[in-house]
Amino acid sequence: MRRYRTLIAGALLLTGAAPAEPARYPPRSILLFVASWCAPCHGELRQLPAIAAGAGAYRVLVVPIDRGRVTDAMLRVVPAEQLWRPDMERLAELRGDLLAKTAGLPFSVAIGGDGRACAMHRGGMTAASAREMRVECEG
Template sequence: MSRRSAAVIIGPIKWLGIALLLLGLPAGAETGRYPPGSVLLFVASWCAPCHAELARLPAIARGARPFRVLVVPFDDSPATRSMLDAVPEAQRWRPEREMQRQLARALRAETSGLPFSMAVDGDGRECGSARLGLDAARAEALVAGCVR
């Protein structure tokens, strides 16, 4: 198989996983590195669409069922930490600081910025992504791509 056809087959979301591995995740982190059965909603205080997503969080969570929606800080700024104060604790995922930095670097390389969401299958592997602000319908479509 040529490199070109491999790139087409692997697709952009797999490159995110590869980037995370190349950035030095610990051995064994390849499988199950994300919370299983979840939609990760990356947010930052400077992202206007992210504020709108948080305002729609209950509807997004309903649309994502049976997956749970977890809000992930894109950066560790005081403003972003404050933004997460309004999110119920059960809907937050705060990876350890180095993992958070690796995620942010990989996302910057993969996307043009926020908003960005990632669906994670039952094994903790990414199974879909969205580069638009989520609402209930988009969350439902994102999860449907993972539950076949």
């Protein structure tokens, strides 16, 4: 195993290539953070089809930051393919890495093709703001 690692390291040095890091977040997506206690978040969920249309090729993923019956009821309007429920460890990582950049909700983050944040939006998301985030990431 050690010899194998040495060979890979040598090959990387010769080619100048660095090992690719795995994507931190779902690539080409807009993460829409919501919570049951956030009144504007409920409004955003009612606008989800329009927001998704504005996002174009980027997937809109709803990320609940709280758990419970009220949250489950709120999320019934979200199609399963647009819901991302990270486990508690991953949610803690999201809180420290992305949610720490805002004072509260509503808050959205666009993730580029490399799996890294490329645009942020504070306040209620609309089709126009989703489009602006996508353009910022592609530009």
